[in-house]
Amino acid sequence: MSATTSPTAHWSYPTAIRFGAGRIAEVAEACAALGMTRPLLVTDAGLASLPITVRALEGLKGGGLDATLFSDVQPNPTEANLAAGIAAYRAGGHDGVVAFGGGSGLDLGKLIAFMQGQTRPVWDFEDIGDWWTRADAEAIAPIVAVPTTAGTGSEFGRAGVVTNSETHVKTIIFHPRMLPGIVICDPELTVGLPPILTAGTGMDAFIHSLEAYCSPHYHPMSQGIALEAMRLIKENLPRAHSDGKDIEARAHMMAASGMGAVAFQKGLGAIHALAHPVGALYDTHHGTTNACIMPAVLRFNRPAIEDRIDRLAAYLGIAGGFDGFLDYVTGLRAALGIPDSLTDMGVDGARLDEMAAMAADDPSCGGNPLPLDADILKGLYEACL
Missing domain, CATH: 1.20.1090.10 (Dehydroquinate synthase-like - alpha domain)
Structure with missing residues (x-):
């Protein structure tokens, strides 16, 4: 095949994955490995009081981390949910995010970690061309992702989806460093899924x-x-x-x-x-x-x-x-x-x-x-x- 007809592409593959039943017990260790001492656990309102979330929060605290919970996350998260999450992150002096849940919790958790250190509006980082280069990459907080469903795969993604509450348009926000540093895939967390x-x-x-x-x-x-x-x-x-x-x-x-x-x-x-x-x-x-x-x-x-x-x-x-x-x-x-x-x-x-x-x-x-x-x-x- 000649050079003029040879395919070209840009490929990227995921991150460190801890896979298996019971691996949620390693959540504090995973956070510490990424340098977190005060993680913000982000999940959706429906999961906030469930035993799997309570155990995850207890596991973080039991591992010596000063963790708190943020759960103002609706099924199709909006910029208002994001703003509330950023405010909670900053008010708590957090230094990383545990994104916990299905696609909504995972996406918003990743977006909070991304946006908490940015000065431009979130819409400036839509997945268009090289818009991601507008971000201050060094200000992106570390992320541990913990899926509780088997669907979106957002734990392996470098983007998050946020819905504009005025236009009702779902917008994909992208940055390579939005990819979680460690993913914990524990199938026991999905057992209670209806x-x-x-x-x-x-x-x-x-x-x-x-x-x-x-x-x-x-x-x-x-x-x-x-x-x-x-x-x-x-x-x-x-x-x-x-x-x-x-x-x-x-x-x-x-x-x-x-x-x-x-x-x-x-x-x-x-x-x-x-x-x-x-x-x-x-x-x-x-x-x-x-x-x-x-x-x-x-x-x-x-x-x-x-x-x-x-x-x-x-x-x-x-x-x-x-x-x-x-x-x-x-x-x-x-x-x-x-x-x-x-x-x-x-x-x-x-x-x-x-x-x-x-x-x-x-x-x-x-x-x-x-x-x-x-x-x-x-x-x-x-x-x-």
């Missing part, structure tokens, strides 16, 4: 890998990771959903979730572009929204991905190529109780034009196998109602 959230977060992880796998960008390492992540989810999500105490299935799901986040460095696509406005405007669960939208996008992208899906189906042991795979994912959705349509999730057709315009501006569009515009995206929304 079936409905196990389903939604698990489908989110599956779709991260599916969209990455279908993305036309060149990233063969992510391509391979996406394949294996989908195999793990196919074999273990139904088990985790039917028996939340199946620790082996929970562990494989936690691994697959992180793998999906690594894989989507290759790109996402129309599923995420369509889901983000729905979540911002109707406050729906992100992974469940993705799963609801998925079949319509697969059908739309079929001309560009059919051969690739044929290979995926063969790897997963699914007969029938593209059609067999489509039947499999729609059957999996039904088995997990995922709604058939956006209408079933409380979305009406009143804001389709607004949603389509928002989706067209979403950076996930750039990874879709076929070109997208507002008219196409509106048609896809209509197909999901």
Whole structure:
């Protein structure tokens, strides 16, 4: 292959990971390894009083760290939540963050660590071009990430999502140093996750890998990771959903979730572009929204991905190529109780034009196998109602 046709790309892979049941006991040690003495434990309001969070806070204090809790985090965090977190960080004289929870807690925790030392507004660091270079990198606090779901994979990400409370637009804020210094993946923390959230977060992880796998960008390492992540989810999500105490299935799901986040460095696509406005405007669960939208996008992208899906189906042991795979994912959705349509999730057709315009501006569009515009995206929304 000549130099003019050789592929080029920029690749980045994750951080130090402590994986296994019971590893939450190492949270204080992990913080100390990053130089923290006064960590701020950031989680969402729903987790704040649960035993897993109480134990994590006690583990920090028992390890000799002066830790406090911040939990003013809503399901789709806004700049107001971020401002409150930054105020708590500064008022407490903290020197690092433990981001604890699902995507909301993880993202906001990372954003607090990032923004507490910056002087510019958060919107100045949107994931556009080299905007991340505007940040004072030395002012970013260290982060330990502890996922309590198996879905977003935010623990392995260098970005956080924050919703603008005025425009209702979800914005991706990026900086390489937002990547946590240490990740603790303890599947025991997911045992209490209700079936409905196990389903939604698990489908989110599956779709991260599916969209990455279908993305036309060149990233063969992510391509391979996406394949294996989908195999793990196919074999273990139904088990985790039917028996939340199946620790082996929970562990494989936690691994697959992180793998999906690594894989989507290759790109996402129309599923995420369509889901983000729905979540911002109707406050729906992100992974469940993705799963609801998925079949319509697969059908739309079929001309560009059919051969690739044929290979995926063969790897997963699914007969029938593209059609067999489509039947499999729609059957999996039904088995997990995922709604058939956006209408079933409380979305009406009143804001389709607004949603389509928002989706067209979403950076996930750039990874879709076929070109997208507002008219196409509106048609896809209509197909999901």
